[in-house]
Amino acid sequence: xxxxxxxxxxxxxxxxxxxxxxxxxxxxxxxxxxxxxxxxxxxxxxxxxxxxxxxxxxxxxxxxxxxxxxxxxxxxxxxxxxxxxxxxxxxxxxxxxxxxxxxxxxxxxxxxxxxxxxxxxxxxxxxxxxxxxxxxxxxxxxxxxxxxxxxxxxxxxxxxxxxxxxxxxxxxxxxxxxxxxxxxxxxxxxxxxxxxxxxxxxxxxxxxxxxxxxxxxxxxxxxxxxxxxxxxxxxxxxxxxxxxxxxxxxxxxxxxxxxxxxxxxxxxxxxxxxxxxxxxxxxxxxxxxxxxxxxxxxxxxxxxxxxxxxxxxxxxxxxxxxxxxxxxxxxxxxxxxxxxxxxxxxxxxxxxxxxxxxxxxxxxxxxxxxxxxxxxxxxxxxxxxxxxxxxxxxxxxxxxxxxxxxxxxxxxxxxxxxxxxxxxxxxxxxxxxxxxxxxxxxxxxxxxxxxxxxxxxxxxxx
Numbered sequence: 001x002x003x004x005x006x007x008x009x010x011x012x013x014x015x016x017x018x019x020x021x022x023x024x025x026x027x028x029x030x031x032x033x034x035x036x037x038x039x040x041x042x043x044x045x046x047x048x049x050x051x052x053x054x055x056x057x058x059x060x061x062x063x064x065x066x067x068x069x070x071x072x073x074x075x076x077x078x079x080x081x082x083x084x085x086x087x088x089x090x091x092x093x094x095x096x097x098x099x100x101x102x103x104x105x106x107x108x109x110x111x112x113x114x115x116x117x118x119x120x121x122x123x124x125x126x127x128x129x130x131x132x133x134x135x136x137x138x139x140x141x142x143x144x145x146x147x148x149x150x151x152x153x154x155x156x157x158x159x160x161x162x163x164x165x166x167x168x169x170x171x172x173x174x175x176x177x178x179x180x181x182x183x184x185x186x187x188x189x190x191x192x193x194x195x196x197x198x199x200x201x202x203x204x205x206x207x208x209x210x211x212x213x214x215x216x217x218x219x220x221x222x223x224x225x226x227x228x229x230x231x232x233x234x235x236x237x238x239x240x241x242x243x244x245x246x247x248x249x250x251x252x253x254x255x256x257x258x259x260x261x262x263x264x265x266x267x268x269x270x271x272x273x274x275x276x277x278x279x280x281x282x283x284x285x286x287x288x289x290x291x292x293x294x295x296x297x298x299x300x301x302x303x304x305x306x307x308x309x310x311x312x313x314x315x316x317x318x319x320x321x322x323x324x325x326x327x328x329x330x331x332x333x334x335x336x337x338x339x340x341x342x343x344x345x346x347x348x349x350x351x352x353x354x355x356x357x358x359x360x361x362x363x364x365x366x367x368x369x370x371x372x373x374x375x376x377x378x379x380x381x382x383x384x385x386x387x388x389x390x391x392x393x394x395x396x397x398x399x400x401x402x403x404x405x406x407x408x409x410x411x412x413x414x415x416x417x418x419x420x421x422x423x424x425x426x427x428x429x430x431x432x433x434x435x436x437x438x439x440x441x442x443x444x445x446x447x448x449x450x451x452x453x454x455x456x457x458x459x460x461x462x
Contacts, residue, residue: 002115003155003283005147006292008053009257010046010122011140011244011301012037013423014308018135024310025130034245036308037124037139039316039400040422040440043068044078045451046141046250047122048085048439052383054118054143055086056294061118061145064094065110067103067249070124071096072441072449074173081451082120084346085439087380101218101275104249105161108281111146112156119144123248126317128177136220138245142253153289154260154269156281158204162193163277169218176318183221190222193278198230201270201280210282211267212259216252217274226272243302258298260289296459304459306423315400325398332448343378348437348453350415351376359415379415381437385458386411388433393426398443405429407455423456434458 014036022029037046047066055061064086066079079094088094097103097110104121111117122141127133168186171178180186202208213230217223220241240255247254252273259269263285271281296304314320333345343349344362351363358369359379366373386409397404405421407429421429422440435455442450 001152001155001286002112002148003146003152003286004144004260005151005153005288006054006056006058006145007143007153007257007260008050008056009140009142009254009298009301010049010053011035011254011298012041012046013301013304013306014038015244015305016308016310016313020310021130021135027130030135032242032245033305034135035138035140035247036313036316038423038440039312040442040454041139042072042441042449043070043122043124043141044072044081044449045439045441046124046139047078047082047120047143050122050141050143051082051086051118051120052439053294054145058145058151059116059147060088060092061111061116062092063111063114063117064088064092064120065097065107065117066095066120066122067097067107068122069099069101069103069248070126071098074098079120081346084342085382085451087343087347087349101249101251102273102277102279104252105273105279105281108144108253109159111144115146115148117146119146119253121250121253123250124317125246125248126176126319129314129319131177132220133177133180136241136246138247140244140247140250140254142250142257144253144256151288151292152286153292154283154285157206157268157284158201158282159280160197160201160204161277161279162197164189164193165276168276183219186219187221187225190217190219190274190278191225194222194226194272194274195229197278197280198270198272201282205268205282207268207282210270212263212269214252214255214259214269214271215274216246216255216272218246218248219274220246222274226274230270230272240298240302254298260285261293261297261299263289265289312401325396325402327396327398330398330443330445330450332445333450345452347380348382350379350381350417352379352414357414359411359413361411361415361417381411381415382439382453384411384413384437386435386437386455388421388429388431388435388455389416390431391421391429393429407435409435409455419452420454421456422454428457
């Protein structure tokens, strides 16, 4: 038996109320909120966070397939940064499936056919100010690890596809937002495709009515139509759209993760994805799903929200250029030292002295405690928690979200390090606060993204 053996979802904590858009631009912004990736997040960093959760406790994947419509780089493989942050062996292939929302279903199918692949789905949705894409979009990520045996939590029973070429939504390279054709045209195209693929998938799976129906489409009217016309309606799609928006290439994945968190063993799930055609995936939930559930859930992450202003949202997305601090501009990381320190920079591996057990960050050759030379072993610290030993708040350092909070952390089981604290208010920081690590983009200079690890307030202690 093969199938999904673990999963993880990541929803950034920032929320933009659609009312704020209406207040700024006039008119009715609509109800609900959209999830907003922070100033130091992109599709790669969010993909890392989702993949870390999916990888917890599972075997190394044989393949990493990354899907997004908003890649941090073009002409460079973004999946390789995710691969490196997960500290995977260099023999494991990492590949991008970019440019279209449908790449998400391609990544899932590729990972499933590999037998032990890891599909990472991540997206940031940007629309022109005042557009439906801006109001209804959202940011997030999900990841699914495939394998076989008794640990399978969701077994694929059928997968069917209908491909079609028609002009519904498009964006040429260099544009930051998509253009869309008149909605009724897209609806007329998707109706027969959705009906045909769903009928075939259910027939192949040998079921008449699934217990859960997950519908995802960048075309909101199509998504509503498929929900209404499906053999069983699910509350997942509509409620997530009101609370975090449509997440592009990550949308079906986050909704599937939320469904796996409440589905019972023996129930069936249909994932119906409508984008440049239609894809249907039928899954049977297995008993192992109960043990695979680990926090924070999608609902936990939706509840852990931090309101964001419309001006900050525009600034973070590069649509509003503000006067920067009068300090030196950030400098780009250099390629040779980045390559030499890959395990430190991307996977956050320090070193532990094999003689006296002192932990060093960054990794060292010579122990600062006992003086031993070349007697170190790697010390993974990305999943370890820490306590704030001291901190400072810098109102002058360059940042898209000042002030910068610098903290000195004492890690559990040893190790002290200074880094930035993110997703936190300066008024809430205190010595003794608990912190966990998160993979972020510290800055971008000369077109080069500098990825590294920051601290963020820890969830409740595990």
